[in-house]
Amino acid sequence: MSEPAIHTSGLVKVFGDTRAVDGLDLSVPAGAVYGVLGPNGAGKTTAVRMLATLLRPDGGEATVFGHDVVREADAVRSRVSLTGQYASVDEEMTGSENLVLLARLLGHRKPAARERAAELLEAFGLTEAAGRQVKTYSGGMRRRIDIAASILNTPDLLFLDEPTTGLDPRSRNQVWDIVRVVVAHGTTVLLTTQYLEEADRLAQRIAVIDHGRVIAEGTPGELKSSVGSGSVHVRLRDASARPEAARLLAETLDTPVHLEADPVALTARVTGAGDESAQAARALGRLAEAGIVVDDFSLGQPSLDEVFLALTDHPATPEEAAA
Numbered sequence: 001m002s003e004p005a006i007h008t009s010g011l012v013k014v015f016g017d018t019r020a021v022d023g024l025d026l027s028v029p030a031g032a033v034y035g036v037l038g039p040n041g042a043g044k045t046t047a048v049r050m051l052a053t054l055l056r057p058d059g060g061e062a063t064v065f066g067h068d069v070v071r072e073a074d075a076v077r078s079r080v081s082l083t084g085q086y087a088s089v090d091e092e093m094t095g096s097e098n099l100v101l102l103a104r105l106l107g108h109r110k111p112a113a114r115e116r117a118a119e120l121l122e123a124f125g126l127t128e129a130a131g132r133q134v135k136t137y138s139g140g141m142r143r144r145i146d147i148a149a150s151i152l153n154t155p156d157l158l159f160l161d162e163p164t165t166g167l168d169p170r171s172r173n174q175v176w177d178i179v180r181v182v183v184a185h186g187t188t189v190l191l192t193t194q195y196l197e198e199a200d201r202l203a204q205r206i207a208v209i210d211h212g213r214v215i216a217e218g219t220p221g222e223l224k225s226s227v228g229s230g231s232v233h234v235r236l237r238d239a240s241a242r243p244e245a246a247r248l249l250a251e252t253l254d255t256p257v258h259l260e261a262d263p264v265a266l267t268a269r270v271t272g273a274g275d276e277s278a279q280a281a282r283a284l285g286r287l288a289e290a291g292i293v294v295d296d297f298s299l300g301q302p303s304l305d306e307v308f309l310a311l312t313d314h315p316a317t318p319e320e321a322a323a
Helices: 044-051 073-077 095-105 110-123 139-150 169-184 196-202 220-226 239-253 276-289 304-312
Strands: 006-015 018-028 033-037 059-064 080-083 157-161 188-193 205-210 213-218 230-236 257-259 265-270 294-300
Touching (some): 006 044, 033 196, 044 188, 080 139, 095 139, 139 169, 205 304, 213 220, 213 304, 230 239, 239 257, 239 276, 276 294
Parallel strands (some): 033 188, 033 205, 080 157
Antiparallel strands (some): 230 265, 257 265
16 A cells, blocks of 8 residues: 555644644545545644644644654655645735745746746636736635645645635636646645535545544545435425424434525435335425425435534534535
Protein backbone atom coordinates (compact mmCIF):
# COMPACT_ATOMS: atom_id res chain seq x y z
CA MET A 1 0.00 0.00 0.00
CA SER A 2 1.36 3.45 -0.89
CA GLU A 3 2.25 5.93 1.82
CA PRO A 4 -0.68 8.16 2.84
CA ALA A 5 -0.46 11.87 2.15
CA ILE A 6 -1.57 12.55 5.74
CA HIS A 7 -1.66 10.33 8.78
CA THR A 8 -2.70 11.45 12.25
CA SER A 9 -3.07 9.50 15.47
CA GLY A 10 -4.70 10.98 18.57
CA LEU A 11 -4.05 14.55 17.43
CA VAL A 12 -4.96 17.11 20.10
CA LYS A 13 -5.07 20.90 20.31
CA VAL A 14 -6.28 22.73 23.42
CA PHE A 15 -7.16 26.41 23.80
CA GLY A 16 -7.74 27.16 27.47
CA ASP A 17 -10.57 24.89 28.59
CA THR A 18 -11.55 24.02 25.01
CA ARG A 19 -10.27 20.89 23.27
CA ALA A 20 -10.62 22.16 19.71
CA VAL A 21 -9.15 18.93 18.36
CA ASP A 22 -9.70 15.94 20.60
CA GLY A 23 -7.91 12.78 19.47
CA LEU A 24 -8.20 13.17 15.70
CA ASP A 25 -7.34 10.05 13.65
CA LEU A 26 -7.02 10.48 9.90
CA SER A 27 -5.45 8.59 7.02
CA VAL A 28 -5.62 10.54 3.77
CA PRO A 29 -4.65 8.69 0.57
CA ALA A 30 -2.49 10.48 -1.98
CA GLY A 31 -3.76 11.68 -5.34
CA ALA A 32 -7.40 12.55 -4.66
CA VAL A 33 -9.74 14.93 -2.85
CA TYR A 34 -10.31 14.03 0.79
CA GLY A 35 -13.17 15.88 2.45
CA VAL A 36 -13.36 16.87 6.10
CA LEU A 37 -16.97 17.70 6.83
CA GLY A 38 -18.26 19.30 10.00
CA PRO A 39 -20.11 22.27 11.47
CA ASN A 40 -18.54 25.52 12.64
CA GLY A 41 -16.45 24.81 15.73
CA ALA A 42 -15.90 21.14 14.87
CA GLY A 43 -12.11 21.63 14.74
CA LYS A 44 -11.57 21.57 10.97
CA THR A 45 -9.49 24.73 10.64
CA THR A 46 -7.46 23.99 13.77
CA ALA A 47 -6.60 20.54 12.39
CA VAL A 48 -5.52 22.04 9.05
CA ARG A 49 -3.33 24.62 10.76
CA MET A 50 -1.54 21.88 12.70
CA LEU A 51 -1.03 19.77 9.57
CA ALA A 52 0.32 22.83 7.73
CA THR A 53 2.77 23.45 10.63
CA LEU A 54 1.13 26.75 11.61
CA LEU A 55 0.08 25.42 15.03
CA ARG A 56 1.96 23.03 17.28
CA PRO A 57 -0.10 20.04 18.45
CA ASP A 58 -0.59 19.53 22.18
CA GLY A 59 -0.76 15.77 21.82
CA GLY A 60 -0.76 12.89 19.37
CA GLU A 61 1.18 12.56 16.14
CA ALA A 62 0.78 13.77 12.56
CA THR A 63 2.81 13.14 9.42
CA VAL A 64 2.61 14.54 5.89
CA PHE A 65 4.11 12.21 3.29
CA GLY A 66 5.95 10.52 6.15
CA HIS A 67 7.39 13.75 7.62
CA ASP A 68 6.48 14.61 11.22
CA VAL A 69 4.77 18.02 11.35
CA VAL A 70 6.72 19.03 14.46
CA ARG A 71 10.18 17.46 14.06
CA GLU A 72 10.34 17.86 10.27
CA ALA A 73 8.30 21.01 9.78
CA ASP A 74 10.54 22.40 7.01
CA ALA A 75 10.18 19.19 4.99
CA VAL A 76 6.40 19.38 5.37
CA ARG A 77 6.29 23.04 4.31
CA SER A 78 8.26 22.25 1.16
CA ARG A 79 5.48 19.94 -0.02
CA VAL A 80 2.27 21.72 0.99
CA SER A 81 0.29 24.85 0.27
CA LEU A 82 -2.67 26.35 2.10
CA THR A 83 -5.63 28.39 0.93
CA GLY A 84 -7.61 29.63 3.91
CA GLN A 85 -11.15 30.90 4.23
CA TYR A 86 -10.25 34.44 3.18
CA ALA A 87 -8.18 35.77 0.29
CA SER A 88 -4.56 36.29 1.29
CA VAL A 89 -3.41 38.30 -1.72
CA ASP A 90 -2.80 42.07 -1.60
CA GLU A 91 -6.02 43.82 -2.65
CA GLU A 92 -4.20 47.01 -3.63
CA MET A 93 -2.13 45.17 -6.24
CA THR A 94 -3.33 43.78 -9.54
CA GLY A 95 -3.87 40.09 -10.05
CA SER A 96 -0.76 39.86 -12.19
CA GLU A 97 1.36 41.82 -9.72
CA ASN A 98 0.31 39.54 -6.88
CA LEU A 99 1.27 36.37 -8.71
CA VAL A 100 4.57 37.74 -10.05
CA LEU A 101 5.57 38.97 -6.58
CA LEU A 102 4.77 35.66 -4.94
CA ALA A 103 6.55 33.72 -7.68
CA ARG A 104 9.67 35.86 -7.15
CA LEU A 105 9.48 35.20 -3.39
CA LEU A 106 9.31 31.48 -4.19
CA GLY A 107 12.58 31.73 -6.12
CA HIS A 108 11.50 32.19 -9.73
CA ARG A 109 13.56 34.57 -11.84
CA LYS A 110 11.64 37.56 -13.20
CA PRO A 111 10.92 36.18 -16.72
CA ALA A 112 9.86 32.81 -15.28
CA ALA A 113 7.69 34.52 -12.66
CA ARG A 114 5.87 36.53 -15.34
CA GLU A 115 5.42 33.43 -17.48
CA ARG A 116 4.02 31.37 -14.60
CA ALA A 117 1.68 34.19 -13.55
CA ALA A 118 0.34 34.57 -17.10
CA GLU A 119 -0.14 30.80 -17.36
CA LEU A 120 -2.20 30.63 -14.17
CA LEU A 121 -4.23 33.74 -14.97
CA GLU A 122 -5.23 32.17 -18.27
CA ALA A 123 -5.96 28.77 -16.73
CA PHE A 124 -8.21 30.35 -14.09
CA GLY A 125 -10.05 32.63 -16.51
CA LEU A 126 -8.51 35.82 -15.12
CA THR A 127 -6.48 37.11 -18.06
CA GLU A 128 -8.86 39.99 -18.77
CA ALA A 129 -8.75 41.02 -15.10
CA ALA A 130 -4.98 40.62 -14.74
CA GLY A 131 -4.33 44.38 -14.79
CA ARG A 132 -7.07 45.27 -12.29
CA GLN A 133 -6.61 45.70 -8.56
CA VAL A 134 -7.81 42.65 -6.66
CA LYS A 135 -10.12 44.83 -4.57
CA THR A 136 -12.26 45.24 -7.71
CA TYR A 137 -12.66 41.45 -8.13
CA SER A 138 -15.84 39.57 -7.33
CA GLY A 139 -15.83 37.00 -4.54
CA GLY A 140 -15.39 34.13 -6.98
CA MET A 141 -12.51 35.88 -8.75
CA ARG A 142 -10.76 36.48 -5.42
CA ARG A 143 -11.00 32.80 -4.54
CA ARG A 144 -9.58 31.87 -7.94
CA ILE A 145 -6.61 34.25 -7.64
CA ASP A 146 -6.01 32.96 -4.12
CA ILE A 147 -5.93 29.34 -5.27
CA ALA A 148 -3.71 30.32 -8.19
CA ALA A 149 -1.28 31.87 -5.70
CA SER A 150 -1.29 28.60 -3.75
CA ILE A 151 -0.12 26.55 -6.71
CA LEU A 152 2.54 28.83 -8.21
CA ASN A 153 4.88 26.02 -7.22
CA THR A 154 2.75 22.91 -7.69
CA PRO A 155 2.37 21.42 -4.19
CA ASP A 156 2.12 17.73 -3.44
CA LEU A 157 -0.65 18.55 -0.97
CA LEU A 158 -3.04 21.49 -1.10
CA PHE A 159 -5.11 22.40 1.95
CA LEU A 160 -8.37 24.11 0.97
CA ASP A 161 -10.00 25.37 4.14
CA GLU A 162 -13.65 26.17 3.37
CA PRO A 163 -12.70 27.71 0.00
CA THR A 164 -16.24 28.52 -1.14
CA THR A 165 -17.68 30.06 2.03
CA GLY A 166 -19.92 32.98 1.08
CA LEU A 167 -19.73 32.41 -2.67
CA ASP A 168 -22.75 32.33 -4.96
CA PRO A 169 -23.56 29.02 -6.71
CA ARG A 170 -21.87 30.00 -9.99
CA SER A 171 -18.62 31.01 -8.29
CA ARG A 172 -18.73 27.86 -6.15
CA ASN A 173 -18.98 25.72 -9.29
CA GLN A 174 -16.00 27.54 -10.79
CA VAL A 175 -13.91 26.77 -7.72
CA TRP A 176 -15.00 23.12 -7.87
CA ASP A 177 -13.81 22.93 -11.49
CA ILE A 178 -10.43 24.34 -10.44
CA VAL A 179 -10.09 21.76 -7.67
CA ARG A 180 -10.73 18.96 -10.16
CA VAL A 181 -8.04 20.31 -12.49
CA VAL A 182 -5.52 20.59 -9.64
CA VAL A 183 -6.11 16.96 -8.64
CA ALA A 184 -5.89 15.80 -12.26
CA HIS A 185 -2.34 17.20 -12.30
CA GLY A 186 -1.32 15.01 -9.35
CA THR A 187 -1.90 17.17 -6.28
CA THR A 188 -3.65 15.71 -3.25
CA VAL A 189 -6.34 18.03 -1.85
CA LEU A 190 -7.59 18.11 1.73
CA LEU A 191 -10.87 19.99 1.57
CA THR A 192 -12.61 21.21 4.71
CA THR A 193 -16.16 22.33 4.24
CA GLN A 194 -19.51 22.96 5.89
CA TYR A 195 -21.26 22.39 2.59
CA LEU A 196 -22.67 18.89 2.31
CA GLU A 197 -23.10 19.15 -1.46
CA GLU A 198 -19.50 20.27 -1.89
CA ALA A 199 -18.15 17.21 -0.08
CA ASP A 200 -20.48 14.96 -2.07
CA ARG A 201 -19.44 16.45 -5.42
CA LEU A 202 -15.68 16.61 -4.92
CA ALA A 203 -14.40 14.14 -2.35
CA GLN A 204 -13.53 10.51 -2.99
CA ARG A 205 -13.53 9.90 0.77
CA ILE A 206 -14.98 11.96 3.60
CA ALA A 207 -14.30 12.20 7.32
CA VAL A 208 -17.20 13.60 9.35
CA ILE A 209 -15.91 15.36 12.45
CA ASP A 210 -17.75 16.80 15.42
CA HIS A 211 -16.32 18.18 18.67
CA GLY A 212 -12.76 17.70 17.40
CA ARG A 213 -12.85 14.02 16.52
CA VAL A 214 -13.77 11.78 13.60
CA ILE A 215 -17.21 10.22 14.06
CA ALA A 216 -17.44 8.52 10.64
CA GLU A 217 -15.25 8.00 7.59
CA GLY A 218 -15.70 6.49 4.14
CA THR A 219 -16.76 7.16 0.58
CA PRO A 220 -19.91 9.26 0.13
CA GLY A 221 -21.75 6.08 -0.82
CA GLU A 222 -20.53 4.21 2.25
CA LEU A 223 -21.56 7.04 4.56
CA LYS A 224 -25.01 7.20 3.01
CA SER A 225 -25.45 3.44 3.27
CA SER A 226 -24.41 3.52 6.93
CA VAL A 227 -27.59 5.33 7.94
CA GLY A 228 -30.05 3.29 5.92
CA SER A 229 -30.48 1.95 2.43
CA GLY A 230 -33.16 4.37 1.34
CA SER A 231 -34.97 7.60 2.08
CA VAL A 232 -38.46 8.90 1.47
CA HIS A 233 -38.47 12.45 0.09
CA VAL A 234 -41.83 14.24 0.29
CA ARG A 235 -43.07 17.67 -0.83
CA LEU A 236 -46.42 18.78 0.55
CA ARG A 237 -48.95 21.13 -0.96
CA ASP A 238 -49.49 23.01 2.32
CA ALA A 239 -46.55 24.02 4.53
CA SER A 240 -48.84 24.19 7.59
CA ALA A 241 -49.34 20.41 7.33
CA ARG A 242 -45.64 19.66 7.72
CA PRO A 243 -45.57 19.16 11.53
CA GLU A 244 -48.36 16.56 11.33
CA ALA A 245 -46.77 14.93 8.28
CA ALA A 246 -43.46 14.68 10.13
CA ARG A 247 -45.19 13.05 13.11
CA LEU A 248 -46.94 10.48 10.93
CA LEU A 249 -43.82 9.62 8.95
CA ALA A 250 -41.78 9.21 12.13
CA GLU A 251 -44.47 6.99 13.63
CA THR A 252 -44.94 4.82 10.52
CA LEU A 253 -41.27 4.41 9.61
CA ASP A 254 -39.96 4.46 13.19
CA THR A 255 -37.18 6.84 12.23
CA PRO A 256 -36.27 10.53 12.71
CA VAL A 257 -37.67 12.94 10.11
CA HIS A 258 -35.53 15.73 8.68
CA LEU A 259 -37.21 19.05 7.86
CA GLU A 260 -35.61 20.49 4.71
CA ALA A 261 -34.86 24.17 4.09
CA ASP A 262 -37.86 24.15 1.72
CA PRO A 263 -40.85 24.70 4.08
CA VAL A 264 -42.97 22.06 2.32
CA ALA A 265 -40.27 19.38 2.09
CA LEU A 266 -39.25 16.66 4.53
CA THR A 267 -37.22 13.47 4.39
CA ALA A 268 -37.22 10.26 6.41
CA ARG A 269 -34.85 7.29 6.26
CA VAL A 270 -36.22 3.83 5.58
CA THR A 271 -34.32 1.73 8.10
CA GLY A 272 -36.63 -1.16 8.99
CA ALA A 273 -36.52 -4.68 7.64
CA GLY A 274 -38.54 -5.60 4.57
CA ASP A 275 -39.39 -4.02 1.26
CA GLU A 276 -38.54 -0.30 1.20
CA SER A 277 -41.24 0.44 -1.38
CA ALA A 278 -43.88 -1.19 0.80
CA GLN A 279 -42.77 0.81 3.84
CA ALA A 280 -42.86 4.04 1.82
CA ALA A 281 -46.32 3.16 0.49
CA ARG A 282 -47.61 2.64 4.04
CA ALA A 283 -46.21 6.03 5.03
CA LEU A 284 -47.90 7.74 2.09
CA GLY A 285 -51.13 5.95 2.95
CA ARG A 286 -51.03 7.40 6.46
CA LEU A 287 -50.59 10.89 5.04
CA ALA A 288 -53.52 10.39 2.66
CA GLU A 289 -55.73 9.11 5.49
CA ALA A 290 -54.93 12.28 7.44
CA GLY A 291 -55.94 14.45 4.49
CA ILE A 292 -52.39 15.67 3.86
CA VAL A 293 -51.85 16.30 0.13
CA VAL A 294 -48.47 15.22 -1.28
CA ASP A 295 -47.40 17.06 -4.44
CA ASP A 296 -44.18 15.13 -5.01
CA PHE A 297 -42.66 11.94 -3.66
CA SER A 298 -39.49 9.94 -4.30
CA LEU A 299 -37.64 7.02 -2.78
CA GLY A 300 -33.88 7.22 -3.06
CA GLN A 301 -30.50 7.04 -1.38
CA PRO A 302 -29.99 9.11 1.80
CA SER A 303 -28.30 12.48 1.35
CA LEU A 304 -25.18 13.58 3.20
CA ASP A 305 -27.48 15.95 5.09
CA GLU A 306 -29.28 12.92 6.54
CA VAL A 307 -25.94 11.26 7.28
CA PHE A 308 -24.87 14.33 9.22
CA LEU A 309 -28.12 14.40 11.17
CA ALA A 310 -27.90 10.70 12.00
CA LEU A 311 -24.27 10.87 13.12
CA THR A 312 -24.28 14.11 15.08
CA ASP A 313 -27.86 14.15 16.42
CA HIS A 314 -28.27 17.66 15.06
CA PRO A 315 -29.01 18.86 11.52
CA ALA A 316 -26.68 20.75 9.23
CA THR A 317 -26.85 24.52 9.53
CA PRO A 318 -29.40 26.39 7.36
CA GLU A 319 -26.46 27.54 5.23
CA GLU A 320 -25.46 23.93 4.63
CA ALA A 321 -28.96 22.86 3.81
CA ALA A 322 -29.22 25.63 1.22
CA ALA A 323 -25.88 24.80 -0.41
